[in-house]
Amino acid sequence: MSEAKQLPIGLFDSGMGGLTVFKALAQELPTESLLYLGDTARLPYGTKAPSTIVRYTLKAAQRLVDLGIKMLVVACNTATAAALPTLRTHFAPLPVLGVVEPGAQAAALASRNGHIVVIATEATIAGGAYQQAIVRLRPDAVVIARACTLFVPLAEEGWMDGPLVEGVARRYLEDIFPNQDRRQRTSPDTLLLGCTHFPLLQAALQQVVGSHVRIVDSAATTAQHVARTLKACDLLHGGQGAGVYKFLTTDNATRFARTGSLFLGRPLDAKEVAVVDI
Ligand code: DGL
Numbered sequence: 001m002s003e004a005k006q007l008p009i010g011l012f013d014s015g016m017g018g019l020t021v022f023k024a025l026a027q028e029l030p031t032e033s034l035l036y037l038g039d040t041a042r043l044p045y046g047t048k049a050p051s052t053i054v055r056y057t058l059k060a061a062q063r064l065v066d067l068g069i070k071m072l073v074v075a076c077n078t079a080t081a082a083a084l085p086t087l088r089t090h091f092a093p094l095p096v097l098g099v100v101e102p103g104a105q106a107a108a109l110a111s112r113n114g115h116i117v118v119i120a121t122e123a124t125i126a127g128g129a130y131q132q133a134i135v136r137l138r139p140d141a142v143v144i145a146r147a148c149t150l151f152v153p154l155a156e157e158g159w160m161d162g163p164l165v166e167g168v169a170r171r172y173l174e175d176i177f178p179n180q181d182r183r184q185r186t187s188p189d190t191l192l193l194g195c196t197h198f199p200l201l202q203a204a205l206q207q208v209v210g211s212h213v214r215i216v217d218s219a220a221t222t223a224q225h226v227a228r229t230l231k232a233c234d235l236l237h238g239g240q241g242a243g244v245y246k247f248l249t250t251d252n253a254t255r256f257a258r259t260g261s262l263f264l265g266r267p268l269d270a271k272e273v274a275v276v277d278i
Contacts, residue, residue, distance in 0.1 A: 005237055008033035008244070009226065010069030012060045014045040015156055016256070017196030018075025019263035020219045021099060025073070026243070028223035029230070033243040036075075037064055038260075039278065041250035044152050045078045046121020046195070053082040053123060059278045061087055063248075065094065070235050073226060074098045077194050077218070078121045081129035095229050099196065100124075102225050103218030104133035107192035110214045114141045115186055117176055120194030122147040130194050144188065148172045148198070155197040158259045161204040169201070169208040177209040193217040200263060247273045 009025065011018050015038050022036050039045075039060045045053050057079040061072055072094055074080045074087065080098030088096045107116050118130045125147040134141050150168050159165055178187055191213050193199055199217045206215060230236045237243070249256040253273040260268045 004070050005235055006033075007068050007070040008035040008246070009071045009073060010035045010037070010061075010064030010067070011073040011075040012037040012039065012064060012079075013076040013196055014038070014056075014078065015040045015043040015152075015197070016259050016263050017152070017155065017198075019260055020196050020199045020217065021073065021075035021222050023264055024219035024223040025226060026245070028220075028227055029237075029243070031237045031239050031241065031243055032230075033237075033245070035064060035067060035069060035246045035248070037248040037250075037276070038256060039250050040252065040256060043156065044121065045076065046123050046152060047149060048123060050082045050123065050127065053078060054086055057083040057087065058090065061091065063276060063278045065091055069094070071226065071230065071233075072096045073222065075196055075222075077103065077124045077130075077196060081124045081127045095233055095235075097222065097225055097229060099218040099222050100129050100133055100194070102221035103192055103194055103216075104130060104137055106216040106218060106221045107190050108134055108138040108141065110216045111138075111141070111190035113185065113189050114138060115144075115188040116141055116190045116192060117144045117146065117173075117188045118192040118194045119146050119148045119151070119172070119198065121152065122149055124194055130192070134192075142186075144176055146172060146176065148195075151201055152195065152197050155200040156259060158262045160200050160262065165201060165204040166207055169205055173205075173208055177213065179210070183212075189213060191215045248276050249273055250276060250278055
């Protein structure tokens with residue numbers, strides 16, 4: 001087997017959120033090794049200016065590239081929206097995939113009436129990447145976009161549900177999702193989680209938006225994109241054994257392991273997490 005095929009796939013996010021994509025990738029491609037970097041020292045990215053996000057993103061990606069990867073997955077919507085073309089140019093010919101296009105595809109497919117709400121960080125919403133990607137795929141779509149800044153610290157804190165999380169969600173979303181009595185044919189039927197942190201809050205969000213609303217995110221569709229791209233580039237591992245997983249953070253391994261366990265849905269020990277400076 002060629003040396004390149006044996007290299008890991010590198011993924012990064014500002015924090016723990018990208019682990020939702022990591023989990024989907026591990027399920028889709030169990031023989032692939034994965035190298036994850038959470039830039040927790042600089043979190044959040046979502047409230048920063050685009051130029052700052054591009055600078056942080058280049059540093060995080062460079063560290064993974066230096067360690068040796070066969071593909072880069074930008075497991076952060078904010079970084080994808082701000083920096084995907086820059087990353088592709090900078091690291092060519094390395095395949096670089098983002099999460100916005102796969103997320104938009106998931107929403108465009110899931111919605112029956114084309115009324116889609118996308119929630120994400122302030123920077124992602126302000127840049128308009130999701131709104132444009134959805135309408136490109138589905139020109140009849142009516143997209144409402146809303147920044148939900150506080151969902152990121154809630155998820156990083158591991159607060160997934162309960163009255164406080166639902167209260168915050170209600171404050172952000174209740175004017176968009178009418179209750180049953182006021183619901184119409186044109187009320188949104190799909191909620192797209194345009195931030196990789198948000199799937200952790202899915203149960204609470206479902207309570208708030210109602211059970212008739214489909215909640216989708218980019219994790220599974222991104223994993224399918226990765227599989228297709230690896231195949232097209234002849235980079236699939238193709239071996240028998242399970243992939244090797246490594247976790248890097250730019251700050252506090254204990255905290256990364258604690259919250260990371262919630263995102264991965266399995267225990268993660270601080271000893272499995274290396275702290276790096278980038
Ligand atoms: N997980 C990141 C995303 O998908 C955002 C978190 C942050 O604000 O740093 O956009």
